[in-house]
Amino acid sequence: MRRFLVLFFLIAPSICIAKAERVISLAPHTTELAYAAGLGDKLVAVSDYSDYPPQAKKLERVANYQGIKVERILELQPDLVIVWRSGNSPKDIEKLKQFGIHLFYSDPQTLEDIALDIEKLSTYSEFPQIGYKAAQNFKKQLITIKAKYQKQHQVRYFYQLSSTPLMTVSQGKWPSEIFSFCGGENIFSDAGAPYPQVSVEQIIVRNPEVIFTSKQSPGQAEVWQQWGNHIEAIKRQQVLPLDSNILSRPTPRVITSIEQICHYFSSIQQKT
Incomplete structure (x- = not known):
C-alpha cells in the first residue's frame, strides 16, 4: 500500500494536467516545440516568423519583437500560452498572468532542455506519446553524434x-x-x-x-x-x-x- 501511495504522488502531477484545446505560441521556437509535442493541431495563433513546420505560416500572428497582442490573445480564449521567458516582454507576460491565462515558460539553454520542454509540453497533448517519442529520438541522435565525434x-x-x-x-x-x-x-x-x-x-x-x-x-x-x-x-x-x-x-x-x-x-x- 505504501509503495502504491508513493507511486501515485509521483505521477499525480501529470495526471492532473488538463489537455489543451486552444494553444498560442509566442516565439518561433516555441511554435516548433508545440508541433513536436503533438500540439500542432491545437494552435490557434503564433508569433511572427513562425515558419516551421509550413502549416504554421497559415496561423494568426499575435506577437512580434515589439510585444504581445494581449487583447487579441484574450479574445482567442486560449487554455495554454507558450511564452519565451527571455524573449517576450515581461510586462505583457505579467498581464496574461493577471488575466488568469495558463502559461508554459520555455527558454532552453542546453540541448537537454529542448527534449525536456517537449516532454513537458506533451503532457498537455491528447497524445503525449508523440512528444515523448520526439524527445527520445532527439536524445538518441545527440548520443549518436557525440559517439561519432568524441x-x-x-x-x-x-x-x-x-x-x-x-x-x-x-x-x-x-x-x-x-x-x-x-x-x-x-x-x-x-x-x-x-x-x-x-x-x-x-x-x-x-x-x-x-x-x-x-x-x-x-x-x-x-x-x-x-x-x-x-x-x-x-x-x-x-x-x-x-x-x-x-x-x-x-x-x-x-x-x-x-x-x-x-x-x-x-x-x-x-x-x-
Missing part, C-alpha cells in the same frame, strides 16, 4: 551574429551550446555581455581557426577576405555559412546544424 580536440571559433554592429555570443548563451557540443572553443567565452559587440581588432588578436557566418546574410563571409593575412580562419579559407534560422532556434531541427558543425570541425582536425 575524440575531437577543441577548435577556436568566432560566430558572427550580425555585421552592423559586429556582434557575437558569449559562452552559455544560445547557440554557443551547439558549438561546444562539437568541440568548439568560443574566442569570446569570457565576454561580460551575453551578446557582446566586438571589433575586428579583437578578433585578430584572438585569432580563430574557424569563422561561422549566416547563409541568410551572404555578405558576411565576403567582408572577411580583406583580413586574410591576419586571421588563421581566413588564411585557411575556413569560413562556414550556417542556416541561422535553424541555429538560432532551440528545437529538434538543430540536429542538422550540429551534424554540420561537428563534421566541419572533424575535417579541420584531419588537415592538421
Whole structure:
C-alpha cells in the first residue's frame, strides 16, 4: 500500500494536467516545440516568423519583437500560452498572468532542455506519446553524434551574429551550446555581455581557426577576405555559412546544424 501511495504522488502531477484545446505560441521556437509535442493541431495563433513546420505560416500572428497582442490573445480564449521567458516582454507576460491565462515558460539553454520542454509540453497533448517519442529520438541522435565525434580536440571559433554592429555570443548563451557540443572553443567565452559587440581588432588578436557566418546574410563571409593575412580562419579559407534560422532556434531541427558543425570541425582536425 505504501509503495502504491508513493507511486501515485509521483505521477499525480501529470495526471492532473488538463489537455489543451486552444494553444498560442509566442516565439518561433516555441511554435516548433508545440508541433513536436503533438500540439500542432491545437494552435490557434503564433508569433511572427513562425515558419516551421509550413502549416504554421497559415496561423494568426499575435506577437512580434515589439510585444504581445494581449487583447487579441484574450479574445482567442486560449487554455495554454507558450511564452519565451527571455524573449517576450515581461510586462505583457505579467498581464496574461493577471488575466488568469495558463502559461508554459520555455527558454532552453542546453540541448537537454529542448527534449525536456517537449516532454513537458506533451503532457498537455491528447497524445503525449508523440512528444515523448520526439524527445527520445532527439536524445538518441545527440548520443549518436557525440559517439561519432568524441575524440575531437577543441577548435577556436568566432560566430558572427550580425555585421552592423559586429556582434557575437558569449559562452552559455544560445547557440554557443551547439558549438561546444562539437568541440568548439568560443574566442569570446569570457565576454561580460551575453551578446557582446566586438571589433575586428579583437578578433585578430584572438585569432580563430574557424569563422561561422549566416547563409541568410551572404555578405558576411565576403567582408572577411580583406583580413586574410591576419586571421588563421581566413588564411585557411575556413569560413562556414550556417542556416541561422535553424541555429538560432532551440528545437529538434538543430540536429542538422550540429551534424554540420561537428563534421566541419572533424575535417579541420584531419588537415592538421
